[in-house]
Amino acid sequence: MSAIEINNVSKKFGAKEVIRDINVSIDEGDFLVLLGPSGCGKSTLLRMLAGLESISSGEIVIGGKRVDQLPPGDRDIAFVFQSYALYPHLSVRRNMAFPLLMQEFRLWYHLPIIGAMAKRRIENSPRVVEKIAKMSKILGLTDMLDRFPRTLSGGQRQRVALGRAMVREPEVFLMDEPLSNLDAKLRTSMRSEISRLHKEIGGTFVYVTHDQVEAMTMGTKIALMRDGIIQQFGTARDIYTDPANTYVARFIGTPPMNLIMAKWDGARMMVGSLAIAANLSPTLAASDVLLGVRPNAITLATDLSNDSLNGEVVMVEHVGADSIIAVRLKDGRTAHNDDGDLDAVMVTVPGYCMLSMGQAVSITIDPHQMILFSAATGERIRRLT
Amino acid sequence: MKRAQLARERLDGHPWTPYLFAAPVGIYLLLFQFYPLIQQFYMSFTATDLLTPTVNPFVGMENYSFLIEDGELWKVLSVTAIYTVACVVFAIGVGLGSALLLDSPFIGRSLARALITIPWAAPSVAVALIFTWIFNSQYGIFNRALTELGLQLGGENWLDNASLALPAILLTTVWQIFPFSSVVILAALQGVPQELKEAAVIDGADRLNIFKTATWPTIQPTVLMLTLFVTIWSLRRFDLIWLMTQGGPIGATNTMVIELYRQGFVYRDLGTAASIGMIGLSIALLVTVIYFKVTQMTEQAQGKR
Amino acid sequence: MRRTVNRLMAAAIAVGLAPWWAAPAFAKDKITFAAAVFAEAGRGDRVKAWIESYNQSQTGVEVEPIAIPFSSLANTVFTQMGGGGGPDLIRLDQTDFFAAIPSGRLLPLGDVINDKDYPFLGPDRFMKVKDVRYGLLFDTTGYALLYNKDILPQPPKDFESFLAAAREKTRDGTFGYAYRATMAERAGFWQDLCNYVFGFGGRWSDKDGNLTLNSPDVIKGVAAYKKVYDAGVTPKGADAATYRRMFWEGKIAMNVDNGGVAAIFNRNAPQLPFAAAPSPFPDKAQGLIMTALVVNANTKHKDAAGAFIKWAYAPENQKTLQAAMGTSVGTRLDMSPEEQAKQPWLRVYEEQMQNALPQLVMGHEDKTPEIQQIVLEQVLKVLLENADPKDAMDRAQSLVERRVLR
């Protein structure tokens, strides 16, 4: 049984459709990452799962129960906010106890004094106390249970927010860019911490981020979104090695995949006037195509020849273990200069590269690591023999 | 802006909830403010006696045309205008000055910040009483002090002098409300970006320039808002003036609300009183509209929209 | 229409508000009696005690005295009467009394009291308009010159010597004279002004009720008022409460005031050697203060109010009231020679009563408050801005014709 099913869900804000007919099904125990640039609708989709946002059409099923008309509190979910959204007037302990308190809440608890006494009684019940003790131990919060959120560091607040989500032991955890307010170092350690928690406590996670590293490292499934549509849904490996279109191809990977304009003349793959060695034979009429190749699947040479793609170095970046070289082709163009990138092929070279600007080089593409996209639609061409 | 709207939408629960939340205050205001107001509006077209307010012979525009023809209204309007403008200028001016003074660090600053609010806390009736005594021509400390200082002004009959009563009332009003503007501006001053001030200092700006480039743009919306509030409060201030001069002498402090009260409760002519009220209300509305236009324009000028 | 809407809204929220307070239930028929005199130092407590003695005397009715300051009595009571409520009994000043009659807010009292049973004083005749009785004379007094014999052994006989004496006695924090000249004390200002205008032969209107605000005699009175103002013999800025206190503390030589004030002087400073004399003006006519005891037409306790009135005008109760008030009360009382001797000024006031005129614009009694306001503002222009008295009173005349009699 799948943990979450999203069937034909759409969302309109006025005339604007921000989520378009989405269908996804996630298995129990999955860690789904909704990945995409800002404004792609990933957060809206998450909020619709939570019930913070209504859906315009379609249905959402969580744990076999249709929930799209239920208030958030009845969906058996927990939500971790980007801003943590801790209750500033409550201590860490009471922040964590709050969801449990609400499960037993009665209207008359709002009355002063006797209401407060009733709330104290619930908060001090063994069930609540034990759960909080357990969760705070897992999260290492035991020492700060009686402190207030404003006295905690960002990472500590993040843990409290996770703890508040975990005490409910919900079917589904929903997280909206929970790490984006942390500094880079802390983000890395929290990343593995969340993965660890996922393994330790189980449950289904849905995690929204715009950071591909988080997506690749944490997600068992990734849904890459753009303009309210899921571009590709699959494992991290699928998405990296087998992108469905140029958008996915360019979104994942640093530097992103090179897209070299080429022409398929029915028999040969022509880049400019040069026919290149390609392990591809598409059953395709002659047309313009884009040659997708990751920067690490290209080798550089300083000796030029007429059978290789020649060009000159226009940029050299040293990023520690690797160097990134941008090569402008003499006789070929890339298809990604429209979004402000250099009209150049990016190549990663291990070690510290001694090439200098303006130097003439030639590149060789690993024929086994090429993929092909239609120049017209950007869709992957898979009809290979 | 956009985000706020989206956010609002996303929080919407049951469609009735906002109405349920707004209902108590809506009903309350309807009953205790707008229903009486509508009665007043109607009354302004009638000849109504204070003693028989339920007998309202309809007279059309007669109350209004009387006010316009009589000429007294123009004096009332000019007194109101002078009083209001002076209140705004001095209350906000003194408030701004004291706020700047209290913003800079010195020993006992928090105590000074607390003490300055004393006038704001004093009830109007008590203020009227003490200032009447202070301004007393024979025994008032004000005149005695002026005489001690050897000023020609000493011995004046402040509240009974047609040209001095308004300044005296103004001094009292400013004394009472400047702490409010001071505290509000002081709060706004906390939002002045320190970096901007430092940048101005490094650029070699003097104090006035620092104020103009760093301080003023930050507090300007607050000052505008204060202007609106002080204006409206001045338009409707009653207790202080009534208890100190009853609008006299010879109409020197006769603002619209005082004239309204006189027409209604001295002359017992509720119809005319109501029409003065309506004129005053239109002026207040006009001021508000101008305020919002000005705010809009300055925001546009500063590229905030 | 309005009423109906009011009632409907009332019913709608009365349900919601009902538990807020429980309606008090009284065993006695409780009526309220509003008067400024209850608030006065010296007299207030005594008049309240007088009412308390009524409450003690029987079990059917309880009268609750309500003290409202003189300056706001009319405003407050009229607002309340207009709103359909207000106290049951009210002691109204003469101007307010006449203002309230045309709107039907005062209960006609012809069937409550029989004129012939009570020896009313002369001014009681003003309590009837077109033969209908709207009130009963509650207290009345004329005006006379009160002077401190320590400062001024002999009273001045005419205006010139009065002014000279006032000048002579003004020194070292002591003043020769005191009167009111501010709008804050509008009613008192009017009373003082009436004495000057009447004293110089002026009247606010002629026999036929035509306004004579700018007649030469009125202007003479106004000019005299101004002369005193400019002479610098008065403690400017001291209100009546203050200068009367100064009088009994020996800091004021002369004061034209009513009999109630004389009683207050005597009560607050029994040793003060003061005496009364006719006012030093050419015409013997002076103002007459009178107040009316009226019943609010809104009352729901007409019988209880009537019962109290009958008690109040019984001779022995009038005597107690007179002692409390220090002025003449509604009916003629015989005074023993000892009492006369203790309060020698009473005789002067009694004699002056012959020449007393109500401080009203006769023929326009109900418009007096409006006319008073305009006249006083013009007189203030004379006092403060040195406007010519004739010009000012001409303007007053035309303003009143235009604004008040429209």
Add this chain to the structure above:
Amino acid sequence: MRTSRQLEHMRVLAVLLMLGFAAFPIYWMFVTSMTPSSELFASSPRLLPAWSQLSIYAEIFNTIPVATWLKNSFLVAAGTTVLSILLAVFPAYALSRFRFAGLAVLGFALFATQMLPEAMLVVPLYSIFGDLNLLNTIPGLVLANTAFVVPVITWIIKGAIDSIPFEIEEAARVDGCSRLDIVLGIVIPLVAPTLAAAAVISFFHGWNEYVFAQTLVSSENLRTASVGLASFVGELSTPIHSVMAVGVIYTLPAIIFYLFAQRYVVAGMTAGSVKG
């Protein structure tokens, strides 16, 4: 060029002058109340209180019903505070968080009431109150004052609610709160400092109000301190030092209360809940 030391001295002087300006009238009220009546009109004024006259305060309570006045003022002020806060919180929340037909109308209506002078509504309110049997009652005064206080504090509370991040409310919704739970359990505690400020404003309005207290109540034992004090502005009344003593008795609690309450008007509880 002035030295910074001179500037410092000038600033201290300016602050002292300003504080003197602010505090002197109240001080003078106190001094006058303690000046024996024989010295009140003396040619040179007494600048320091005559402490021997302290008994005037005891005397005041014996001769003038100040205690009753203060009690009534307190009841009016406290009632106004409670009712205003109760009435203002929910519409403030609605104004801040909902978008609904009539929002602009409600917003404008709340603002428009700021323009109505009390004096203008006295007569119609009197007749409404007459029909409701509210005349001459403390609850009546509370209701009348509340009508003028609620709009102001609604706007103030709305401003505070505006600054609460939506996420906190959404977290509460996920945790199972109803809208009512959110307002009562989350919003009210978070805007507590603002509520305190609003309470102070309401209390002051009730404590100081004069026009309604003057007209809607006639019973002497329901008179508030403002009306009681104003009643001295009459004739044949009480000596000035007694009047000033009553003024001091009426003003001092207000000032002390305000100085005390000021601490609570400092907001900043949401700091730390969102972002770093």
